[in-house]
Amino acid sequence: MSNARATHLTRRGILAAGGALGLGAVLAACGDDDVKSGGSESTAAAKSGPWTFKDDRGTTVKLDKVPTKIVAFTGVAAALYDYGIEIKGVFGPTTLENGKADVQAGDMDVSKLTVFGNVWDQFNVEKYAAFAPEVLLTTTFDSAGTLWYVPEASKAKIAKLAPSVAISVYDRQLTKPLQRMWELADSLGADLTATKVTDAKKRFEEASERLRAAAKARPEIKVMAGSAAQDVFYVSGTNFSIDLEYFKALGVNFVEPSESAKKATGGWFETLSWENVDKYAADIIMMDDRTATIQPADITEATWKKLPAVKAGQVIGRSPEPILSYDKCVPMVENLAKAIEDAKKVA
The missing domain is CATH 3.40.50.1980 (Nitrogenase molybdenum iron protein domain)
Known part of the structure; x- marks a missing residue:
């Protein structure tokens, strides 16, 4: 299997959904590069x-x-x-x-x-x-x-x-x-003790409380974490991923693929064909922002464009591999809080 294909499988498969479990099996199938x-x-x-x-x-x-x-x-x-x-x-x-x-x-x-x-x-x-x-x-x-x-x-x-x-x-x-x-x-x-550092930590804590309040006020809003590749769409489960586990603990209502559906990826995510991208109803879609994945503006699939959240403009970015400083994690928490606060119920 070529290097290009191996990269496609790992980055857009295992990595695209924010997970790494099962990566060894994928790489083994591709040979040692x-x-x-x-x-x-x-x-x-x-x-x-x-x-x-x-x-x-x-x-x-x-x-x-x-x-x-x-x-x-x-x-x-x-x-x-x-x-x-x-x-x-x-x-x-x-x-x-x-x-x-x-x-x-x-x-x-x-x-x-x-x-x-x-x-x-x-x-x-x-x-x-x-x-x-x-x-x-x-x-x-x-x-x-x-x-x-x-x-x-x-x-x-x-x-x-x-x-x-x-x-x-x-x-x-x-x-x-x-x-x-x-x-x-x-x-x-x-x-x-630098002001920049302590201020960032405080802003993260405030953003987290804002998200908790938004999730509590709008429990009906369903959020799906997705990632796009050329041939398939990945729906992340909330287990294992540090951002989704945290957001779930704050009360966010996530789409959760069944354990059987996630089995092939070690429990990280479910793989869907683009024809079945509408399997789950969601009011907000969080999309993987990493460069190895296809970004929402570049998705041409008709089934994607018909999704209620997409038609409503309720698609936001997600960082499955967040930069682990408080400063960089503030925006991802704030963005989800704002999305839930502003979302129309479409699904």
């Missing part, structure tokens, strides 16, 4: 002395000093950037074909980043080794602690070059990984 990635140097690590951090796998990394030669998954680097920790070497979706920033790069200036792997299954191990990284930072989407965007084919080589830290974004509410990223930033020397 070579992988590459890289890293660079961090600035703003003000602390001195030994550095210790226990990650969400239960792994404790100990270094003689606070690391500055850090390699991070793009979304992790973007979150740390919001706390004043600048990491210059990244792997994962960073730049678009036109050179502009991928949505997962947040506020980072991508022109100043060294990108060692921009898409799934790319990781330049040689450059990574030459850089002599002190630590690799990423997330994990499963209970096994699989390192996100670290390729299966080269993970052993990568592991020998530097210890890794993983923040879990699996089967927990958004507030937990947000807190863990906060703790990671703190360990790296971030000033968490």
Whole structure:
């Protein structure tokens, strides 16, 4: 199977719906593709002395000093950037074909980043080794602690070059990984008393209360989390995904595919043909905003255009891989709150 097809399956299949469970099976079906990635140097690590951090796998990394030669998954680097920790070497979706920033790069200036792997299954191990990284930072989407965007084919080589830290974004509410990223930033020397940081946390808490109130006032409004690929449409379940679990806990009324329908994807989502995209009634549709998926404005399927929520203009963006800083999570909570407040009952 070609690399292009493998990328289509992983990014628009498993990843498109915000899930990673079952990814190994998909990749196995595609064969082992070579992988590459890289890293660079961090600035703003003000602390001195030994550095210790226990990650969400239960792994404790100990270094003689606070690391500055850090390699991070793009979304992790973007979150740390919001706390004043600048990491210059990244792997994962960073730049678009036109050179502009991928949505997962947040506020980072991508022109100043060294990108060692921009898409799934790319990781330049040689450059990574030459850089002599002190630590690799990423997330994990499963209970096994699989390192996100670290390729299966080269993970052993990568592991020998530097210890890794993983923040879990699996089967927990958004507030937990947000807190863990906060703790990671703190360990790296971030000033968490800075007004920008404390204001963002306060705004997140206020946005959450607004969403809770909106959901309570309008329990009849049904929300569906979807993702579009060329041949199929994915409907996400609320289990496992940190954003949907959190929104559900705040009272949002979600479309929930049956367990049997989600079985093929390990419980993450249901796959529908475009002909059956109207299987579930929804007043609001949240659509995956990642660049590997087809965005609402580019969907040409007639069945999509006939959906009540689409005809009513009640389609909003969703970040299945949110940048884990309070600043970046405020808009996604506020947008859903506003959508529920303003929604017409159409389904």
